[in-house]
Amino acid sequence: MFDYLIIGGGVAGLTAGAHLATHGRVCLLDGEDNLAHHASSRSAAVFIPAYGTDAVTALSRASETALRGAEVLSPRGGMIVGMAGEEAAFDAALTGFGATEISPGVAAAQVPLLNPDAVTRAGIFDHAWDIDTDRLMQGYAKRIRTTGAVQVKNRVEAIHHESTGHWRVEAGDDTIEARVLINAAGAWADEIARLAGVAPVGLTPKRRSMARIEVPGGFDPTGWPMIFGVSDDWYAKPDAGALIVSPSDADPLPPQDAWADDMVLAEGLGRFQERITHEVTRMLANWAGLRSFAPDGDLVIGPEPEVPDFVWMAGQGGYGFQTAPAAGGLLAARALGLAPEIDAGVVAACDPARLRGTP
Numbered sequence: 140m141f142d143y144l145i146i147g148g149g150v151a152g153l154t155a156g157a158h159l160a161t162h163g164r165v166c167l168l169d170g171e172d173n174l175a176h177h178a179s180s181r182s183a184a185v186f187i188p189a190y191g192t193d194a195v196t197a198l199s200r201a202s203e204t205a206l207r208g209a210e211v212l213s214p215r216g217g218m219i220v221g222m223a224g225e226e227a228a229f230d231a232a233l234t235g236f237g238a239t240e241i242s243p244g245v246a247a248a249q250v251p252l253l254n255p256d257a258v259t260r261a262g263i264f265d266h267a268w269d270i271d272t273d274r275l276m277q278g279y280a281k282r283i284r285t286t287g288a289v290q291v292k293n294r295v296e297a298i299h300h301e302s303t304g305h306w307r308v309e310a311g312d313d314t315i316e317a318r319v320l321i322n323a324a325g326a327w328a329d330e331i332a333r334l335a336g337v338a339p340v341g342l343t344p345k346r347r348s349m350a351r352i353e354v355p356g357g358f359d360p361t362g363w364p365m366i367f368g369v370s371d372d373w374y375a376k377p378d379a380g381a382l383i384v385s386p387s388d389a390d391p392l393p394p395q396d397a398w399a400d401d402m403v404l405a406e407g408l409g410r411f412q413e414r415i416t417h418e419v420t421r422m423l424a425n426w427a428g429l430r431s432f433a434p435d436g437d438l439v440i441g442p443e444p445e446v447p448d449f450v451w452m453a454g455q456g457g458y459g460f461q462t463a464p465a466a467g468g469l470l471a472a473r474a475l476g477l478a479p480e481i482d483a484g485v486v487a488a489c490d491p492a493r494l495r496g497t498p
């Protein structure tokens with residue numbers, strides 16, 4: 140019998156397991172051949188503490204020390220660029236990112252690919268870092284393995300709540316028993332709830348796509364910041380000598396192994412193209428992942444009100460990595476019935492009870 144059975148081997152399940160591993164025996168299950176096969180292997184891998192709802196930014200800020208301690212952050216910086224007609228969006232982005240306005244010429248000196256004739260306004264900010272997501276997740280998996288088990292290729296197919304009060308889970312040929320179930324199944328978290336006889340919280344998985352392209356004009360992008368269109372309809376980031384460009388899409392889809400839509404990618408690359416001096420010629424790769432959101436956009440972390448041994452760790456949206464340490468700490472505190480370290484307002488904002496009308 141395990142103390143905690145975690146369903147889902149993405150960053151949410153891994154941080155949950157790492158934070159619970161010192162408190163009991165943990166078993167983490169994932170249905171795919173490898174950990175982090177879905178959203179957690181498809182992200183932009185960036186930490187921008189100013190990004191997201193109030194509760195998300197609080198979780199992100201509270202995660203910074205742990206991310207630094209894990210040695211997974213490296214400086215990137217950010218830049219916002221706007222064109223004629225985007226003045227209101229630019230002003231909002233300037234405030235939202237806490238950026239400082241610079242002239243288009245200064246922006247183009249920093250990122251020579253930018254077209255100073257097309258870009259009418261620009262701003263920069265320091266507080267954006269690349270996250271070494273593999274290293275972060277490997278560190279979490281290692282912490283789980285010290286006292287527990289990490290099992291892939293084990294898709295959960297049935298969940299029973301026994302009269303003795305523990306959970307019995309059927310996954311492939313295995314039957315696993317545990318005192319507490321942690322639902323960290325990403326886009327599938329509502330499906331796992333249904334299997335367990337718990338009402339879904341109404342998560343919406345939304346596709347976000349990415350194209351990896353050769354840098355137009357052959358520039359070396361190594362020291363460039365991450366660049367955002369102010370209308371939230373594209374962003375670009377240096378990636379090992381190439382650029383990743385996202386159309387910032389957010390199309391709702393059922394849970395699935397998502398892939399990029401050619402037209403959505405082409406439209407996003409078109410918006411990027413309008414702001415640069417050289418032609419986008421070669422796409423090296425593309426992919427998409429599902430970012431799953433609760434109806435109010437906040438994470439869902441804590442026990443199900445009527446079923447307290449069923450604990451949610453879901454709704455990570457576009458922030459699963461940058462919130463991971465603090466979200467894992469909050470999850471462990473809620474699962475153990477301890478006082479969370481984070482502010483009570485954040486605990487309430489993430490509490491599944493808020494989605495049940497019983498806060």
Ligand SMILES: Cc1cc2nc3c(=O)[nH]c(=O)nc-3n(C[C@H](O)[C@H](O)[C@H](O)COP(=O)(O)OP(=O)(O)OC[C@H]3O[C@@H](n4cnc5c(N)ncnc54)[C@H](O)[C@@H]3O)c2cc1C
Pocket residue numbers: 146147148149150151152168169170171174175176177178179180181182183184185186293294295296323324325326327331347348349385427428429430453454455456457458459460461462
């Ligand atoms: C393009 C893109 C860019 C992003 N950029 C950033 C970024 O820069 N910074 C950031 O912080 N976040 C970013 N994100 C968001 C981040 O990737 C997600 O928030 C995070 O990966 C979600 O993690 P998860 O563990 O909840 O989900 P997942 O990684 O999807 O993990 C869920 C796991 O549950 C497993 N599972 C489901 N059902 C079952 C079952 N029945 N049995 C067993 N296992 C099951 C799945 O196999 C899967 O591995 C981005 C996402 C995308 C798609």
